[in-house]
Amino acid sequence: MELSRWKIAVVTLLSAAGMLLPARADEHEHTYVDKEEVVLWMNTVGPYHNRQETYKYFSLPFCVGNKKTISHYHETLGEALQGVELEFSGLDIKFKDEVLQATYCEIELDKAKRDAFVYAIKNHYWYQMYIDDLPIWGIVGEADENGEDHYLWTYKKLEIGYHGNRIVDVNLTSEGKVKLVPNTRIAMSYSVKWKKSDVKFEDRFDKYLDPSFFQHRIHWFSIFNSFMMVIFLVGLVSMILMRTLRKDYARYSKEEEMDDMDRDLGDEYGWKQVHGDVFRPSSQPLIFSSLIGSGCQIFSVSLIVIIVAMIEDLYTERGSMLSTAIFVYAATSPVNGYFGGSLYAKQGGRRWIKQMFIGAFLIPAMVCGTAFFINFIAIYYHASRAIPFGTMPNFPCRVNAVPRPIPEKKWFMEPAVIVCLGGILPFGSIFIEMYFIFTSFWAYKIYYVYGFMMLVLVILCIVTVCVTIVCTYFLLNAEDYRWQWTSFLSAASTAVYVYMYSFYYYFFKTKMYGLFQTSFYFGYMAVFSTALGIMCGAVGYMGTSAFVRKIYTNVKID
Ligand SMILES: *[C@@H]1O[C@H](CO)[C@@H](O)[C@H](O)[C@H]1NC(C)=O
Numbered sequence: 001m002e003l004s005r006w007k008i009a010v011v012t013l014l015s016a017a018g019m020l021l022p023a024r025a026d027e028h029e030h031t032y033v034d035k036e037e038v039v040l041w042m043n044t045v046g047p048y049h050n051r052q053e054t055y056k057y058f059s060l061p062f063c064v065g066n067k068k069t070i071s072h073y074h075e076t077l078g079e080a081l082q083g084v085e086l087e088f089s090g091l092d093i094k095f096k097d098e099v100l101q102a103t104y105c106e107i108e109l110d111k112a113k114r115d116a117f118v119y120a121i122k123n124h125y126w127y128q129m130y131i132d133d134l135p136i137w138g139i140v141g142e143a144d145e146n147g148e149d150h151y152l153w154t155y156k157k158l159e160i161g162y163h164g165n166r167i168v169d170v171n172l173t174s175e176g177k178v179k180l181v182p183n184t185r186i187a188m189s190y191s192v193k194w195k196k197s198d199v200k201f202e203d204r205f206d207k208y209l210d211p212s213f214f215q216h217r218i219h220w221f222s223i224f225n226s227f228m229m230v231i232f233l234v235g236l237v238s239m240i241l242m243r244t245l246r247k248d249y250a251r252y253s254k255e256e257e258m259d260d261m262d263r264d265l266g267d268e269y270g271w272k273q274v275h276g277d278v279f280r281p282s283s284q285p286l287i288f289s290s291l292i293g294s295g296c297q298i299f300s301v302s303l304i305v306i307i308v309a310m311i312e313d314l315y316t317e318r319g320s321m322l323s324t325a326i327f328v329y330a331a332t333s334p335v336n337g338y339f340g341g342s343l344y345a346k347q348g349g350r351r352w353i354k355q356m357f358i359g360a361f362l363i364p365a366m367v368c369g370t371a372f373f374i375n376f377i378a379i380y381y382h383a384s385r386a387i388p389f390g391t392m393p394n395f396p397c398r399v400n401a402v403p404r405p406i407p408e409k410k411w412f413m414e415p416a417v418i419v420c421l422g423g424i425l426p427f428g429s430i431f432i433e434m435y436f437i438f439t440s441f442w443a444y445k446i447y448y449v450y451g452f453m454m455l456v457l458v459i460l461c462i463v464t465v466c467v468t469i470v471c472t473y474f475l476l477n478a479e480d481y482r483w484q485w486t487s488f489l490s491a492a493s494t495a496v497y498v499y500m501y502s503f504y505y506y507f508f509k510t511k512m513y514g515l516f517q518t519s520f521y522f523g524y525m526a527v528f529s530t531a532l533g534i535m536c537g538a539v540g541y542m543g544t545s546a547f548v549r550k551i552y553t554n555v556k557i558d
Pocket residue numbers: 159160161169170171195197
């Protein structure tokens with residue numbers, strides 16, 4: 001069995017370019033006349049405890065119904081564009097046409113087929129089907145208590161609700177438990193019942209949403225909590241900085257008035273001392289600027305996708321979230337090129353082609369095979385656009401020729417310690433949201449409260465910027481000018497906490513097991529955390545860099 005998900009990703013990537021065109025023009029109308037064909041599509045099968053591990057439905061030795069031809073062929077094209085691989089079930093279903101229990105095919109159960117089914121049943125496999133874009137889940141089979149005998153559910157009882165000429169509701173009941181014995185024939189059967197329903201077509205997805213889960217008091221409370229934290233933090237940061245900075249300025253200008261003799265004896269200390277070094281290029285400017293560029297891009301992708309998801313109910317269309325994200329990612333590569341490239345140029349980098357490639361390949365390389373194709377688009381964008389490097393180095397302070405030695409300081413002022421502590425507050429503001437996002441990703445819940453997600457993103461950005469500014473202020477005050485990496489990493493360390501949280505989630509909230517599922521889970525989570533870290537890092541750095549410019553613009557330097 002091969003993972004169908006990767007294939008899905010590739011198809012989506014290939015079609016991402018085509019998304020520019022109005023690809024939905026031939027999308028299914030969702031209206032039927034009586035006795036019109038209704039197609040039951042088989043989608044995937046996979047373990048219940050890991051929603052992301054899916055295989056093609058027919059990778060299990062299920063049999064196909066007799067009906068071979070379908071008239072809705074355009075639909076498969078739309079499906080391909082959206083990156084879902086559906087296969088026709090072969091079941092004969094017509095609009096408002098009752099079918100009493102009828103056998104549609106038989107499985108000749110040899111040893112190999114039996115073993116395949118037993119494996120699936122042992123791992124709690126579920127399958128997914130679609131009728132008129134409505135998802136249907138069913139369980140493959142069941143084992144008895146002592147786990148020796150395995151049974152397959154052979155009878156699919158479909159109850160379809162209609163409202164006027166549209167399908168608004170589907171229920172599946174699995175019946176007909178048959179014991180799996182090698183060298184027997186197993187008859188698969190189905191029945192279809194049509195019921196008038198009061199559900200409106202627009203509301204037909206509501207039953208898949210889970211307001212009592214997503215709009216639970218805890219969710220509201222956590223948002224409120226984080227919001228309060230933001231207000232508190234912003235107030236605190238601005239107060240501290242205003243007061244200390246004003247004092248610092250006052251002290252510095254008093255020292256200005258002293259004559260040279262006095263000044264030599266005077267106790268000049270603090271962040272002003274490093275004015276000749278703060279704008280020294282960071283170490284590893286190539287990687288640094290690529291990270292910042294990528295982070296800015298991730299941030300804009302998240303922002304745009306969340307806004308689109310808030311406006312349009314993306315969850316009602318298969319794969320549209322993924323396609324949207326990929327399309328937006330491709331379209332925002334100039335953001336990456338602009339921020340990464342201009343930062344690199346400002347830091348005096350000369351190998352800008354190399355920077356461009358590293359910047360463009362950083363996340364894609366991380367997302368590995370999936371992103372291989374995105375890069376052609378990304379590089380195309382980079383190559384065909386003149387990146388306005390126009391605003392070349394223009395720092396408030398000149399950089400000294402010789403780096404200043406960094407004085408000894410207390411252990412908690414070491415960049416490594418600041419970095420570790422920096423992530424705690426941002427993580428604290430998002431970890432409840434992480435629970436909801438993880439649950440909708442790994443379990444069968446559809447995430448739809450994108451307004452919440454938007455708020456959390458805004459809160460995360462504000463908290464991150466505040467925290468990194470404070471960290472940087474302390475660092476500079478200790479006359480350590482290595483603020484660029486420190487600010488980036490102290491914000492990015494949020495992701496380390498998120499990744500640690502994912503361990504907790506794995507052991508206490510999921511029932512995944514085995515090497516495959518474990519590596520699957522932690523692999524995905526690593527990609528997610530890294531992307532989050534790069535995003536937070538970039539946001540933190542951008543905020544801090546504005547702050548640093550601001551404070552050094554106002555000091556008088558002799
Ligand atoms: C499906 O099941 C739900 C809940 O049991 C019920 O309210 C609804 O009427 C059913 N729909 C159909 C079409 O049978």
